[in-house]
Amino acid sequence: MMNYTFWSATILLILITDPIGNIPIFANALQHVPPQRRPRVILREVLIAFILLLTFMFVGESFLRVMNLSELALQIGGGVILFLIALRMVFPPPSTTESELLEEPLIVPLAVPAIAGPSALATVLLLVSQQPERRVEWIGALCVTMLVSAVVLVSAERIQRVIGTRLVTAVERLMGLVLVSVAIEMMLRGIKTFALQLARS
Numbered sequence: 001m002m003n004y005t006f007w008s009a010t011i012l013l014i015l016i017t018d019p020i021g022n023i024p025i026f027a028n029a030l031q032h033v034p035p036q037r038r039p040r041v042i043l044r045e046v047l048i049a050f051i052l053l054l055t056f057m058f059v060g061e062s063f064l065r066v067m068n069l070s071e072l073a074l075q076i077g078g079g080v081i082l083f084l085i086a087l088r089m090v091f092p093p094p095s096t097t098e099s100e101l102l103e104e105p106l107i108v109p110l111a112v113p114a115i116a117g118p119s120a121l122a123t124v125l126l127l128v129s130q131q132p133e134r135r136v137e138w139i140g141a142l143c144v145t146m147l148v149s150a151v152v153l154v155s156a157e158r159i160q161r162v163i164g165t166r167l168v169t170a171v172e173r174l175m176g177l178v179l180v181s182v183a184i185e186m187m188l189r190g191i192k193t194f195a196l197q198l199a200r201s
Contacts, residue, residue: 004131006137006140006141009127009137009138010140010141010144010145012123012182013120013123013124013142013145014144014145014149015175015178016085016117016119016123016179017049017115017117018085018089018172018175019149019152019153020152020168020171020175021089021172022114022149022152022153023152023156023159023160025109025114026042026110026114026153026156027156029105029109029110030105032103032104033104033105037104039154041104041105042110042150042153043150045107045110045111045114046111046115046149046153047146048111048116049111049112049115049116049146049149050142050146052111052112052116052121053120053121054139054142056121056124057124057125057128057135057139057142058128060124060125060128060129061128061132063125064125071129071130072190072193072197074122074125074126075187075189075190075193076186076187076190076191076194077122078119078122078126079183079185079186079187079190080187081118081119081122082119082123082179082182082186083180083183083187085117085119085179086176086177086180086182086183087180089173089175089176089179090173090176090177090180092172115149127141
């Protein structure tokens with residue numbers, strides 16, 4: 001089992017929700033939204049993502065029981081998902097064509113899956129299932145993460161102007177490298193626990 005602190009959980013959630021990497025996605029999806037309305041749309045989508053992730057924190061244990069999943073399976077599976085997400089951050093796919101969204105986006109694709117994607121949902125589920133007694137800390141970590149996402153995304157155009165697109169890409173790839181290490185550590189701990197369980201049986 002990986003023991004997270006408040007700050008390590010916060011950093012992990014920020015890496016996974018990847019606000020820097022979401023800047024181009026939000027810019028593309030909001031290109032047909034009037035500039036003065038964009039901050040409100042961003043804050044609404046961040047709030048929707050927060051509510052979804054918070055809900056998973058409270059129903060996580062019940063979800064595991066209903067689906068008959070063990071914490072070990074969730075840890076290894078979460079590590080695999082994180083690894084795949086991290087690889088996409090380090091080696092992004094070719095840029096797609098312009099978004100065909102001509103109306104204001106709602107929930108999809110900004111709140112889900114850009115912010116509250118499968119990896120983020122799996123991570124909050126993992127945090128609560130491993131240490132449910134620290135749920136208040138994980139809620140705090142999620143609040144800080146959503147605040148960081150909101151600030152970065154509302155300031156996206158300014159950030160791109162100040163530091164440039166290349167530096168934004170470089171920062172995202174650096175975050176991806178850190179997340180690769182976290183994912184591998186998660187998988188190794190899960191495999192080690194599984195091997196110990198096999199040895200005892």
